[in-house]
Amino acid sequence: MGKKRIGLIAGVMLAVMLVLGACSSDSSGEGSDDNTIKVWTMSKALKGFVKDYEKESGVKVDVQVIPWENAHDKLLTAVASGKGPDVLQIGTTWVAEFAEAGTFLDLSDHIKDYDNLSPDNFYDSAIETTQYKDQTIGIPWYVDTRLLYYRKDILGEVGYPNGPETWDDMIDASEKLAARGDGQYALDMPATDPQFPFMLAWQQGWDYDIDKGAENFKEPSFKEAVKLHHLYYKEGYSQTGEGKEFFQSFSDGSKPMFFSGPWDIKTLKDRAPEIDGKWDVHVMPKAENNKSMIGGAHLAVFNNSDKVDKSLDFINWMADPETQVEWFKTNSELPANKASWDDPALADDPKVSTFGEQLESTQALPLIPEYERLGQELLKTLEQINRGGADVDKAIKDYQSKAEKILN
Template identity: 70%
Template sequence: MRKIKILVFVSFLFVIITLSACTSGDSSGDGQSDENTIQVWTMSDGLDDFVTDFEEESGITVDVQSIPWESAHDKLLTAVASGEGPDVLQIGTTWVAEFAEADTFMDISKYIDDYENLAPDNFYESAVGTTEFDGQTIGVPWYVDTRALFYRTDILEEVGYPNGPETWEDMIDASRKLADRGDDQYAIDLPTTDPQFPFILAWEQGWTYDIDKGADSFNSSDFKEAIELHHLFYDEGLSQMGEGKEFFQAFSDGSKAMFFSGPWDIGTVKDRAPEIEGKWDVKVMPTAENNKSMMGGAHLSVFANSEKVEQSLKFINWMAAPDTQAKWYETKSELPANKEAWENPVLADDDMVSTFGEQLEATQPLPLIPEYERLGNEILTTLEEINRGGAEIDQSLEAFRAEAAKILSE
């Protein structure tokens, strides 16, 4: 039923595009006339300059079109409906299921063995898991993303955790001591707009999403424990209810001594709070049943209608090479999906970055379902009702499961 609805929508959108084609002047297919030119759509700035080495080595011209993330989803939908897309496209992990069901990607399974850098063993297992859909390989991992704990080493030492909390029991104990320092003193800012974070907490309690069970997957004591854990930090005043002072100022002055985030904030802390150099560090996620974090990032895929499969795969093979991915990290600070790239000194010699490499070994792919983002946003709404509105947890979870069942049935 879900696939039928997607196809109906795509057909409708195709009619609209066809009717407007005579006036649109669309040039998305311009590169198609030159067999040595491929068109690449990306949401990452700087790729056009980065690919010059590939162009010189291969004789293939790469026509890069950078698309803002906020408009990328609609642009991809239009490409699917019209059949007029690029040869290679970047796809975020949370969009894989939605666009795979609409037949956006070419299945490249039969080509994998022909290219040395595309072998699944080259990449983190969880990253590969997000490139496989319905028995097909719809992409190759480009860069990866995960979450870890940032903490003030000097302040955590004062409450007995100089190397940061190892477990969630440690985290709660340290947080209570930090909050006891006085007025306007907190332990941590929990992410309130990140739909992945509630799932991370649930995975660490031993919960998993079962596609066959659907909404019944949320009827689990492990999932409830994750919601209760999240609520504890607000109920006891360990995390501030409300925005408060500018975050990096709070991390600098120690009033919020911990936070969860991705690798990009290593550079942000260094830039925004240079006065605390040597007084903070990064640590893998605290452990409950496990310490799994999310596996995010982006893939490179061949558009289903591309007539330049060989050229496209040569490009993706080059982008997947360890040296290329290490160089991309130097350029954009986006973490390599290729595990060998982590042996490069630019990553291996940086202890904080290496911590993210360690965390990537303990990750969980996000549920590969088209409704994932809607479910994530719905659980954020539920948490807001519990933490800020005082709603009762059992009743809120019952309402969430009912809404999840409705979303999954549409």
């Protein structure tokens, strides 16, 4: 057993001692009959949504909703105790950590038995996030990605009524927007999103090679992404500090662009109805490419489940194109099954269909257990550059050293 795995398991056991008292000891097969499967999810809407499946299949689905802030510790406890659900939701950025700990049943030999579970049904980048060391740890449930939200009226005033196509366009538009006067900016930069800097780097032609480790961060294309990020603060295109809530600054025009996921379509309709018709979404601006991240969640079978067939039948139902469309209508989360995108509910909505277009140009985040720590450390580095005035070259070099310690 490698040092990394030993360290992870030790961490799991420590977490169990810390959180066992706060978490229930649910286990498949305990407290439920043979016709019930237990599902752990972070989506409240799933409780009512599964009633159709129960009617169709005759199987009872016992849904337990776990708040996101508690989910990580709850899963750690389940892994160490061996007492968990039959089916569990797993976020894409947690795949490597929990797969390394042996959380999931390998589905590789089961997929062929279910029509809706074929990898061909899903986006390639979504499937990539279900693969770990030659195992299939889950099936894509829903996906998300990031786009540019922009004010059509305000961007039109600086020459981009249909949105910037490239990063050169973005910089040109941003310079003009920031020149409007005090308190006027161009972009509400996602300063707390650890995924965004990696997206910027991909667009500059960078990629993370697992075999290179911290050496990846010596690539010139990675530095270009850091410099681009810093440019927005150095030139005043983005505000240093939080300022107003994003929908307020988008509504009043002081920050007429931001990057976000599909959920903010509804947020803007609800929180800023006064600008309805004045805003739109655009695929990511292009440098070497216009790649965005692939996010979302998978449905997996817990390694100790004794109801594998029933669990997979439920996941097969959740992956059906019609079910995926109904889940989108229920919870505004984008279908992972590509066939669902032909449905008018998605195809006839220009904003939603633009997300579908971007999903064709997405990339999986590094599937390594240390990813979240690398991302958080990178945010600290950018903060030192953008607000603390740190030298870019020195800050990147320091980050490389920290990344090496994290990875080792």
